[in-house]
Amino acid sequence: MIALVAMIPAVPFRSLILLQFAEIGFGFAAFLSFMEEYILQKWCIYCLWSQGIITAIMVVSIAMVVMDWRRRRSVVVAETVVVVEG
Numbered sequence: 001m002i003a004l005v006a007m008i009p010a011v012p013f014r015s016l017i018l019l020q021f022a023e024i025g026f027g028f029a030a031f032l033s034f035m036e037e038y039i040l041q042k043w044c045i046y047c048l049w050s051q052g053i054i055t056a057i058m059v060v061s062i063a064m065v066v067m068d069w070r071r072r073r074s075v076v077v078a079e080t081v082v083v084v085e086g
Contacts, residue, residue, distance in 0.1 A: 025057070026054050
């Protein structure tokens with residue numbers, strides 16, 4: 001699901017949608033890691049890799065949201081400067 005949203009450029013607020021999916025995936029992976037540690041008391045190397053990958057996806061999506069926010073803010077500031085000067 002994350003890959004589909006990431007590949008379609010015409011989705012409005014794509015970075016926020018990606019962040020929401022990444023947060024859901026991170027929460028589920030954290031829950032599974034909790035289950036491994038305290039209930040199963042065994043660690044699965046594939047689960048740890050999955051946790052690392054979803055964490056990386058979440059960090060990148062947070063960076064995308066921040067970059068989009070800064071870009072939108074700079075456009076608004078630039079339009080405000082043009083309106084004030086013009």
